[in-house]
Amino acid sequence: MARRPEVFVRQVSMAEGQRLQRISRTAKDPVKLRRAIVVLMSAQGQPAPDIAHLLKVSEDYVRDVIHAFNERGFDALDPKWSGGAPKKIDDQTRSWICVIARCDPRFLGQPFSCWSLAKLREYLIQEKVVSSVSTETLRRILHERGVSWQATKTWKHSTDPDFHTKLQAVLDLYDHPPTDGRVICVDEFGPLNLQPRAGKAWRPAGQPVRLRATYTRTHGVRHMIAALDLATGKLFYRIRDRKRWREFLDFLKSLRRRWPEQKLYVIVDNFSPHKRAEVLTWCTTNQVELVFLPTYASWLNWIEAEFAAVRYFALNGTDHQTHGEQDAAINAYIRWRNQRAQPKRAFAPDSKIRHPDYTIKVA
Structure with a gap:
């Protein structure tokens, strides 16, 4: 199998080399730090396979970073976060979920006095508020909107x-x-x-103090x-x-x-x-x-x-x-x-x- 031709960064000026060294010492973002090290090692003449071995990354990753730096310069070192997948549940539906969670289930015709996440999920799907949702997503939605699981208190x-x-x-x-x-x-x-x-005490995990019942x-x-x-x-x-x-x-x-x-x-x-x-x-x-x-x-x-x-x-x-x-x-x-x-x-x-x-x- 033919060996792939080696890829190196373009000629780096003295000022650019100093900037790369500064980034490799001070960068807080791990992605930017790793990319700067790849470029700096390539500028020092190290081939892509050696860089990949030392940094525990793939050779394709090293070559992609080198090509990006050759095309866009230092801008290629900054990660471009996409923000994740778009929300499947819109803000209006999320607000409605929180309203339902705060309701007494009996007012909605349910035969129990409080929601569990599983019961709330089943009700939302049954009433077609959402087509599908996980209990973990429900937990996150409620947490983000300031709805928490609280004990009932009395007053007089x-x-x-x-x-x-x-x-x-x-x-x-x-x-x-x-x-x-x-x-x-x-x-x-x-x-x-x-x-x-x-009572409560600091103990090893899974080893609570036991008292007679x-x-x-x-x-x-x-x-x-x-x-x-x-x-x-x-x-x-x-x-x-x-x-x-x-x-x-x-x-x-x-x-x-x-x-x-x-x-x-x-x-x-x-x-x-x-x-x-x-x-x-x-x-x-x-x-x-x-x-x-x-x-x-x-x-x-x-x-x-x-x-x-x-x-x-x-x-x-x-x-x-x-x-x-x-x-x-x-x-x-x-x-x-x-x-x-x-x-x-x-x-x-x-x-x-x-x-x-x-x-x-x-x-």
């Missing part, structure tokens, strides 16, 4: 007729702590059961009552077997002993033990002012975020066998947390609750 209205007044009172305490006292957020956390709790609750439950001091950011707590008004009053007395010289502004929810007559009487005579949250607005209590952290870092992923063991885990986390605590400032500064027209529909 606050039925408190003084919602705005109470909301503003709490926000004022957060924003402008009184100079004559201390703002404390108090709430109960629990019940503290002894049970395996789901069956268990019996033979040790009863306990309850934690805690206070968040906004001036220092520290948590103070007690764990008790009950959460009656007596336990709540004892906890208030412990707070009173901790800051004997200051008036305490205690933000609490509308749990009935908080409004017990004995509790209110003691607060009146001991410079403790209970600031009640609006009904169905426990999210306004700053300590709720701290409880979420306690649950996540001290309890999730655990399977404590005794209350003592579980109490020790909670204590260790809160002690670690308090060592790093910072004063609490700027509660939800950009939240919609700061808007003067905020309604009583709360998430």
Whole structure:
């Protein structure tokens, strides 16, 4: 078989050679870099088969690059991306697909309450919205149009007729702590059961932590009552077997002993033990002012975020066998947390609750 004649680039000037060397050192695009190296090696007298062997490409590719450079010069080094195949589904149909995906399937006569990609694909083809489409294309269309798979969330209205007044009172305490006292957020956390709790951890792929699935609750439950001091950011707590008004009053007395010289502004929810007559009487005579949250607005209590952290870092992923063991885990986390605590400032500064027209529909 006759050997094909060798192909080399045309005579390259000194300036062109320097430009090729610069491109081969600095080009970010791998296609442009490879083409520049082909041209530079050919200009140095290396034949196409040797260049192809060194760059792990075909000889035809090397010859095509050389011919293109001889015809168009440096313009031949830049890749001309075609942009891929044209879309088979036009923009109007894509928008209609997203509208259907956001609909409750039952409104469209389907016997299920949510779409899967497979069910959505079958419906679109059946209703002739598209002639054919893959589930992966559907996923990409929905993603591009900002439609994502989300969990359903609940909401409720606050039925408190003084919602705005109470909301503003709490926000004022957060924003402008009184100079004559201390703002404390108090709430109960629990019940503290002894049970395996789901959690997350960094593990080798395919090797999750395993916890027992069956268990019996033979040790009863306990309850934690805690206070968040906004001036220092520290948590103070007690764990008790009950959460009656007596336990709540004892906890208030412990707070009173901790800051004997200051008036305490205690933000609490509308749990009935908080409004017990004995509790209110003691607060009146001991410079403790209970600031009640609006009904169905426990999210306004700053300590709720701290409880979420306690649950996540001290309890999730655990399977404590005794209350003592579980109490020790909670204590260790809160002690670690308090060592790093910072004063609490700027509660939800950009939240919609700061808007003067905020309604009583709360998430």
